[in-house]
Amino acid sequence: MAGSALHKLTCVIFAFIMVVSPYAKANIPIPCNLVDEKIEPCTTYLVLGGRPTTRCCIGVRVLSKLPRPGVRRREVCECLKAFAASANINATYARDLPPMCGADLGFMISATLPCPP
Numbered sequence: 001m002a003g004s005a006l007h008k009l010t011c012v013i014f015a016f017i018m019v020v021s022p023y024a025k026a027n028i029p030i031p032c033n034l035v036d037e038k039i040e041p042c043t044t045y046l047v048l049g050g051r052p053t054t055r056c057c058i059g060v061r062v063l064s065k066l067p068r069p070g071v072r073r074r075e076v077c078e079c080l081k082a083f084a085a086s087a088n089i090n091a092t093y094a095r096d097l098p099p100m101c102g103a104d105l106g107f108m109i110s111a112t113l114p115c116p117p
Helices: 003-026 033-047 054-063 070-087 091-100
Strands: none
Touching: 033 054, 033 070, 033 091, 054 091
16 A cells, blocks of 8 residues: 555656756756646645645645746746735745755745746
């Protein structure tokens, strides 16, 4: 049973990487629907607190692997900013999410804070 769960988790991680890889390496704008797919599993945590799910943390780690400087980071930030506003997330939970998932986005998930240049 544990082997099966590990296999499924490995497949999910691989699928996320395959979806995000083209955007990370090419000069293709990152669409917000892709960012939303990665952060959506975190909605319950971001609104109610508790512990983020494994699926949530996988999505956060995938987003953290996108190129850090410049336009790409700003694109991801702007998408997360729109998500935060629409989901009415808790600022404390949003601040704590990346470290809880072992990730660093390089900015805070917030509906009101400006995105980095």
